Amino acid sequence: MLESLKKYVYEQNMRLPKLNLVTFTWGNVSAVDRDKQLFVIKPSGVAYDELTPDDMVVCDFEGNVVEGHLNPSSDTPTHAYLYQKFPKIGGIVHTHSPWAVSFAQAGMDLPALGTTHADTFYGPVPVSEALTKEEIESDYEKNTGIVIERTFKDHQIDPMAVPAVLVRQHGPFAWGETAAKAVYNAKVLEVVAQMAYHTLQLTRNDSSVPQYLLDKHYYRKHGKDAYYGQKK
Amino acid sequence: MLESLKKYVYEQNMRLPKLNLVTFTWGNVSAVDRDKQLFVIKPSGVAYDELTPDDMVVCDFEGNVVEGHLNPSSDTPTHAYLYQKFPKIGGIVHTHSPWAVSFAQAGMDLPALGTTHADTFYGPVPVSEALTKEEIESDYEKNTGIVIERTFKDHQIDPMAVPAVLVRQHGPFAWGETAAKAVYNAKVLEVVAQMAYHTLQLTRNDSSVPQYLLDKHYYRKHGKDAYYGQKK
Amino acid sequence: MLESLKKYVYEQNMRLPKLNLVTFTWGNVSAVDRDKQLFVIKPSGVAYDELTPDDMVVCDFEGNVVEGHLNPSSDTPTHAYLYQKFPKIGGIVHTHSPWAVSFAQAGMDLPALGTTHADTFYGPVPVSEALTKEEIESDYEKNTGIVIERTFKDHQIDPMAVPAVLVRQHGPFAWGETAAKAVYNAKVLEVVAQMAYHTLQLTRNDSSVPQYLLDKHYYRKHGKDAYYGQKK
Amino acid sequence: MLESLKKYVYEQNMRLPKLNLVTFTWGNVSAVDRDKQLFVIKPSGVAYDELTPDDMVVCDFEGNVVEGHLNPSSDTPTHAYLYQKFPKIGGIVHTHSPWAVSFAQAGMDLPALGTTHADTFYGPVPVSEALTKEEIESDYEKNTGIVIERTFKDHQIDPMAVPAVLVRQHGPFAWGETAAKAVYNAKVLEVVAQMAYHTLQLTRNDSSVPQYLLDKHYYRKHGKDAYYGQKK
Numbered sequence: 053m054l055e056s057l058k059k060y061v062y063e064q065n066m067r068l069p070k071l072n073l074v075t076f077t078w079g080n081v082s083a084v085d086r087d088k089q090l091f092v093i094k095p096s097g098v099a100y101d102e103l104t105p106d107d108m109v110v111c112d113f114e115g116n117v118v119e120g121h122l123n124p125s126s127d128t129p130t131h132a133y134l135y136q137k138f139p140k141i142g143g144i145v146h147t148h149s150p151w152a153v154s155f156a157q158a159g160m161d162l163p164a165l166g167t168t169h170a171d172t173f174y175g176p177v178p179v180s181e182a183l184t185k186e187e188i189e190s191d192y193e194k195n196t197g198i199v200i201e202r203t204f205k206d207h208q209i210d211p212m213a214v215p216a217v218l219v220r221q222h223g224p225f226a227w228g229e230t231a232a233k234a235v236y237n238a239k240v241l242e243v244v245a246q247m248a249y250h251t252l253q254l255t256r257n258d259s260s261v262p263q264y265l266l267d268k269h270y271y272r273k274h275g276k277d278a279y280y281g282q283k284k
Numbered sequence: 285m286l287e288s289l290k291k292y293v294y295e296q297n298m299r300l301p302k303l304n305l306v307t308f309t310w311g312n313v314s315a316v317d318r319d320k321q322l323f324v325i326k327p328s329g330v331a332y333d334e335l336t337p338d339d340m341v342v343c344d345f346e347g348n349v350v351e352g353h354l355n356p357s358s359d360t361p362t363h364a365y366l367y368q369k370f371p372k373i374g375g376i377v378h379t380h381s382p383w384a385v386s387f388a389q390a391g392m393d394l395p396a397l398g399t400t401h402a403d404t405f406y407g408p409v410p411v412s413e414a415l416t417k418e419e420i421e422s423d424y425e426k427n428t429g430i431v432i433e434r435t436f437k438d439h440q441i442d443p444m445a446v447p448a449v450l451v452r453q454h455g456p457f458a459w460g461e462t463a464a465k466a467v468y469n470a471k472v473l474e475v476v477a478q479m480a481y482h483t484l485q486l487t488r489n490d491s492s493v494p495q496y497l498l499d500k501h502y503y504r505k506h507g508k509d510a511y512y513g514q515k516k
Numbered sequence: 517m518l519e520s521l522k523k524y525v526y527e528q529n530m531r532l533p534k535l536n537l538v539t540f541t542w543g544n545v546s547a548v549d550r551d552k553q554l555f556v557i558k559p560s561g562v563a564y565d566e567l568t569p570d571d572m573v574v575c576d577f578e579g580n581v582v583e584g585h586l587n588p589s590s591d592t593p594t595h596a597y598l599y600q601k602f603p604k605i606g607g608i609v610h611t612h613s614p615w616a617v618s619f620a621q622a623g624m625d626l627p628a629l630g631t632t633h634a635d636t637f638y639g640p641v642p643v644s645e646a647l648t649k650e651e652i653e654s655d656y657e658k659n660t661g662i663v664i665e666r667t668f669k670d671h672q673i674d675p676m677a678v679p680a681v682l683v684r685q686h687g688p689f690a691w692g693e694t695a696a697k698a699v700y701n702a703k704v705l706e707v708v709a710q711m712a713y714h715t716l717q718l719t720r721n722d723s724s725v726p727q728y729l730l731d732k733h734y735y736r737k738h739g740k741d742a743y744y745g746q747k748k
Numbered sequence: 749m750l751e752s753l754k755k756y757v758y759e760q761n762m763r764l765p766k767l768n769l770v771t772f773t774w775g776n777v778s779a780v781d782r783d784k785q786l787f788v789i790k791p792s793g794v795a796y797d798e799l800t801p802d803d804m805v806v807c808d809f810e811g812n813v814v815e816g817h818l819n820p821s822s823d824t825p826t827h828a829y830l831y832q833k834f835p836k837i838g839g840i841v842h843t844h845s846p847w848a849v850s851f852a853q854a855g856m857d858l859p860a861l862g863t864t865h866a867d868t869f870y871g872p873v874p875v876s877e878a879l880t881k882e883e884i885e886s887d888y889e890k891n892t893g894i895v896i897e898r899t900f901k902d903h904q905i906d907p908m909a910v911p912a913v914l915v916r917q918h919g920p921f922a923w924g925e926t927a928a929k930a931v932y933n934a935k936v937l938e939v940v941a942q943m944a945y946h947t948l949q950l951t952r953n954d955s956s957v958p959q960y961l962l963d964k965h966y967y968r969k970h971g972k973d974a975y976y977g978q979k980k
Contacts, residue, residue, distance in 0.1 A: 075707050076700070078632070097745030126736065126744045148632045150707065154714035157630040157723055166389040167454045168310070168380045185728045192732055221725050222631045236308070243307050243382065249714060250386035250481060259389055261453050264417045268424055272358065280358045281329030398853040399918045400774070400844045468772070475771050475846065482850035482945060491853055493917050496881045500888055504822065512822045513793025539939050540932070542864070561977030590968065590976045612864045614939065618946035621862040621955055649960045656964055685957050686863045713946060 053119055054092055054110055057085055061092040062105040064231040068147060069100045071239045079147040080125040083231035084135050086142075089113055091135055095122035115194070126193065133197025134227065138211045143231025145238040151245035152224035155179065159220050162244065163260050165251050169244040170261055170269035171280075172237060174213035178203050182220045200225060213270070216241045285351055286324055286342055289317055293324040294337040296463040300379060301332050303471045311379040312357040315463035316367050318374075321345055323367055327354035347426070358425065365429025366459065370443045375463025377470040383477035384456035387411065391452050394476065395492050397483050401476040402493055402501035403512075404469060406445035410435050414452045432457060445502070448473045517583055518556055518574055521549055525556040526569040528695040532611060533564045535703045543611040544589040547695035548599050550606075553577055555599055559586035579658070590657065597661025598691065602675045607695025609702040612687045615709035619643065620682040626708065627724050629715050634725055634733035635744075636704040638677035642667050646684045664689060677734070680705045749815055750788055750806055753781055757788040758801040760927040764843060765796045767935045775843040776821040779927035780831050782838075785809055787831055791818035811890070822889065829893025830923065834907045839927025841934040844919045847941035851875065852914040858940065859956050861947050865940040866957055866965035867976075868933060870909035874899050878916045896921060909966070912937045 064081040068074045077100070082093035092108045109120030115132035117124055125131070131144045155162050162177040164170055180203040187195040196219060204211050215237045216226040226238035251259060273280045296313040300306045309332070314325035324340045341352030347364035349356060357363070363376050387394050394409040396402055412435040419427040428451060436443050447469045448458040458470035483491060505512045528545040532538045541564070546557035556572045573584030579596035581588055589595070595608050619626050626641040628634055644667040651659040660683060668675050679701045680690040690702035715723060737744045760777040764770045773796070778789035788804045805816030811828035813820055821827070827840045851858050858873040860866055876899040883891035896913050900906075911933045912922040922934035947955060969976045 075703065095746065123743075123746055148707075150711050151714070153630060153632060153711050154718060157711060157715040158718035159721075159723055160718060165453070166385060168385060182726075183729075185726070188728050188732045192736075221629070221723070221729060239307065243380075247382050247385050247389060249718065250383070251389040253485065253717065254386060254390035254392060254481065257391075259391055259453070262414075262417070264420050265415070265453060268420045272424075279355075282327065282355055397917070398849060400849060471771065475844075479846050479849050479853060482847070483853040485949065486850060486854035486856060486945065489855075491855055491917070494878075494881070496884050497879075497917060500884045504888075511819075514791065514819055539935065559978065587975075587978055612939075614943050615946070617862060617864060617943050618950060621943060621947040622950035623953075623955055624950060646958075647961075649958070652960050652964045656968075685861070685955070685961060713950065717949060 054085060054088075054090065055105075057083060057092045058108040058110075059105040061094070061108050061231060062103065064143065064145075064235050065094045065103065066100065067235050068145070068238075071235070073147045073149045073238060073242060074100070075148065079145070079149075080127060080131075081143065081145045081231050081235060082125075082128075082131045083143040084141070090118060091131060093124050093128055093131055095120070096125050098122065127196075129191070129193035130197040130200070130225070133194050134200065134225070137197070137201045138227065140212050140229065141215075141227040141234075142229050143234035144225060144227045145231070145234040146223070146225050147238055147242075148223045149238065149242040149245075151243075151249060152218060152241050153222075154249065155245055156218040156220055156223050162218060162241070162248055163258075164266060165248050165259050166244075166261060167265065167269045168240075168247060170266045171273050172240040172270075173216065173244070174266060174270040174274075175209065176260075177214060177216050177218060177241060178207055178209060179218040180220050196222070286317060286320070286322065287337075289315060289324045290340040290342075291337040293326070293340050293463060294335065296375065296377075296467050297326045297335065298332065299467050300377070300470075303467070305379045305381045305470060305474060306332070307380065311377070311381075312359060313375065313377050313463050313467060314357075314360075314363045315375040316373070322350060323363060325356050325360055325363060327352070328357050330354065359428075361423070361425035362429040362432070362457070365426055366432065366457070369429070369433045370459065372444050372461065373447075373459040373466075374461045375466035376457060376459045377463070377466040378455070378457050379470055379474075380455045381470065381474040381477075383475075383481060384450060384473050385454075386481065387477055388450040388452055388455050394450060394473070394480055395490075396498060397480050397491050398476075398493060399497065399501045400472075400479060402498045403505050404472040404502075405448065405476070406498060406502040406506075407441065408492075409446060409448050409450060409473060410439055410441060411450040412452050428454070518549060518552070518554065519569075521547060521556045522572040522574075523569045525558070525572050525695060526567065528607065528609075528699050529558050529567065530564065531699050532609070532702075535699070537611045537613045537702055537706060538564070539612065543609070543613075544591060544595075545607065545609050545695050545699060546589075546592075546595045547607040548605070554582060555595060557588050557592055557595055559584070560589050562586065591660075593655070593657035594661040594664070594689070597658055598664065598689070601661070601665045602691065604676050604693065605679075605691040605698075606693045607698035608689060608691045609695070609698045610687070610689050611702055611706075613702065613706040613709075615706050615713060616682060616688040617686075618713065619709055620684055620687050623684050626682060626705070626712055627722075628730060629712050629723050630708075630725060631729065631733045632704075632711060633708040634730045635737050636701060636734075637680065637708070638730060638734040638738075639673065640724075641678060641680050641682060641705060642671055642673060643682040644684050660686075750781060750784070750786065751801075753779055753788045754804040754806075755801045757790070757804050757927060758799065760839065760841075760931050761790050761799065762796065763931050764841070764934075767931070769843045769845045769934060769938060770796070771844065775841070775845075776823060777839065777841050777927050777931060778821075778824075778827045779839040780837070786814060787827060789820050789824055789827055791816070792821050794818065823892075825887070825889035826893040826896070826921070829890055830896065830921070833893070833897045834923065836908050836925065837911075837923040837930075838925045839930035840921060840923045841927070841930045842919070842921050843934055843938075845934065845938040845941075847938050847945060848914060848920040849918075850945065851941055852916055852919050855916050858914065858937070858944055859954075860962060861944050861955050862940075862957060863961065863965045864936075864943060866962045867969050868936040868966075869912065869940070870962060870966040870970075871905065872956075873910060873912050873914060873937060874903055874905060875914040876916050892918075
């Protein structure tokens with residue numbers, strides 16, 4: 053079932069090592085079929101150079117395996133919960149890309165310091181609260197999804213306008229309308245984290261961009277008045 | 285029209301990923317035909333591995349498309365304005381190369397700390413003022429060109445002697461007598477930004493080179509008494 | 517003798533340059549045959565692209581060469597001592613990977629700042645004491661092993677739970693149940709050292725993970741209740 | 749003339765881009781024939797991928813061209829002076845490798861912080877004094893050699909025991925008994941500069957290694973009691 057979606061999810065997973073976003077098996081991409089309320093995800097702990105489209109696992113929105121000969125990613129309950137709660141997203145990416153992890157470990161939001169950031173993220177990328185002992189010891193991966201959703205609700209951030217989060221002490225999740233856009237956003241996150249790190253080391257002054265620059269660059273690429281790129 | 289210039293501009297654009305100056309589509313090169321008062325530029329948002337010489341777009345000095353089946357780079361009005369105001373430049377490069385962006389985001393001039401810098405840039409590479417709300421909300425890309433020109437006028441810098449700028453909160457533009465030299469200058473800018481960053485972290489002392497070292501290295505490579513390289 | 521082990525040790529050594537863990541010849545992998553009380557190790561100072569399985573050297577637990585036409589790694593007595601004292605390890609890796617070396621040179625434990633660390637190391641990776649003048653001037657490489665063992669004993673760390681050490685002023689040793697796992701652990705060490713470095717530069721606050729997160733992530737991947745990856 | 753030396757110098761020059769020590773044409777290697785009092789050096793400003801053995805230039809110890817159809821490296825008078833004054837060296841390398849340049853620009857000696865350094869450099873790699881206005885404005889490249897020699901004399905450093913220098917505001921020169929060893933030393937210099945930078949950012953404490961560790965590691969690899977590597 054979902055053969056073409058499996059092939060697509062396989063291809064999007066294979067972009068992670070090409071974009072230097074993963075070490076060993078530390079990353080996964082999923083994509084959803086909203087009609088069927090199912091999503092396809094990478095199997096757990098399988099090396100990228102051994103992966104095939106047929107290894108992809110089909111899961112439902114509770115994280116149960118519907119089809120597949122391998123265990124799905126251990127982060128599957130996080131993906132499932134986000135598909136439930138963020139109804140506009142079509143794909144999710146989790147990595148341990150090192151610059152984004154550094155901000156997650158430092159417990160710091162990734163500030164919007166320039167147009168590279170503003171082109172993709174309409175404001176700072178938030179760091180989540182740390183999971184509590186109770187949240188970690190039971191349903192850890194689902195609770196990771198709950199904490200992500202709560203982060204966006206508490207800060208009143210639209211997850212489609214800022215399509216990524218830094219899970220504190222852990223690392224980034226990114227998403228998008230499609231899995232391809234989610235992978236794109238995961239890479240942008242890593243690049244702007246690298247830029248922000250060096251900017252913050254050069255100057256501890258707050259060099260966040262003003263709202264009007266955020267508006268300009270974000271809406272130059274998104275929404276009905278976008279004029280970057282080619283007409284579809 | 286301008287078929288050989290299109291091929292040349294295509295080739296210079298393709299150097300950007302090879303020199304590790306771009307992520308995704310975040311860069312563009314243009315070159316000018318001064319006789320015809322036209323320039324050729326990369327189309328907007330097209331991936332480098334899908335680009336062909338035929339995709340290049342011909343524009344006039346107001347930034348209007350004269351020929352081409354694709355939209356030109358969204359930065360086209362910046363290029364157009366710079367070709368108007370800097371009459372000796374033959375090519376322009378814009379990238380989001382991460383070390384140069386870090387200085388642009390920090391709002392810091394890139395100081396001349398050594399001979400690697402002095403060989404190409406006859407003094408600090410200036411950071412521009414931030415664009416105002418009004419400048420951003422109307423004719424943003426043209427105003428970016430205006431702010432660049434103003435930066436060089438206000439600081440009395442010759443744009444041929446310091447062929448690059450850091451647009452604050454945004455990133456670098458570089459230029460040169462030819463597009464090939466502009467690409468070269470864009471790469472030098474990235475390398476000397478990396479070196480300057482680490483130097484500044486090692487010592488916060490002002491370690492700018494003296495004027496006579498700047499003279500020696502810049503004129504060893506430029507002007508009538510240059511003796512670096514081979515006679516042409 | 518031990519032909520298949522030689523081939524295996526050769527292959528594990530060849531992973532070091534692929535994983536960007538060595539410059540020139542600065543690294544070595546060994547693996548043990550516990551029944552025979554022998555181990556196989558890379559020869560000293562031979563370039564990776566000239567290495568063959570047949571060049572591997574067989575040594576006993578005193579570090580004496582039992583078979584081989586080349587000198588074994590100068591670090592052989594360290595390997596020998598660790599095989600004696602850490603009875604559960606099957607392979608050992610030594611490198612001068614630059615992020616791990618930076619912590620070793622700074623004389624700092626590598627703190628557990630996130631789940632990437634906790635997935636592999638059940639607590640901080642300790643830095644050893646510096647060897648004394650006497651320890652350096654006689655039996656230096658054996659004494660390196662003695663200092664490593666003492667580090668784990670003094671801090672009451674189980675070397676199977678934290679399978680790596682930073683030898684002060686020198687660099688990392690990693691180990692594991694197999695040489696393949698030791699190489700894996702050596703790479704994880706390098707990646708988490710990079711992440712920890714940047715985290716510590718962003719915030720000097722203690723951002724070590726709590727014990728319950730360490731438990732969760734370490735036991736998600738290790739021991740009888742592990743659920744990461746595929747059933748063997 | 750000196751055809752085999754030209755081929756050798758060509759090959760050693762071609763190692764620089766492979767070892768990631770040069771951007772564009774910013775590096776050169778020479779090797780000497782002590783009997784003939786001549787040395788062979790890379791031509792000035794020629795791209796590495798266009799270089800051929802036949803392009804190499806033969807010079808005497810005053811820096812005059814004896815044979816060659818191209819201009820020699822602009823740094824030729826520095827090489828010539830060092831061959832005069834350091835009678836045991838067989839090859840010289842100059843690069844603008846970025847970590848070494850960062851220390852040169854900061855005006856800081858590269859301290860000996862660990863065994864990776866001590867294996868090759870028997871103590872800190874010194875930064876030279878800055879050249880004076882007069883030294884820069886006349887015979888600049890020869891004066892660079894004079895300043896290097898003076899640095900070693902003033903600090904009573906044996907150039908064979910510490911086979912590299914950081915020319916202040918400029919960058920590294922490295923040398924060795926052969927050009928191949930000089931290239932090796934240039935790479936070690938870059939790697940230990942990277943490690944030292946990160947160590948110094950982690951701790952501003954003086955973590956220089958003691959004399960007895962320097963002795964142990966340097967003499968483990970050099971001199972009559974060396975036991976690293978294979979017998980020749």
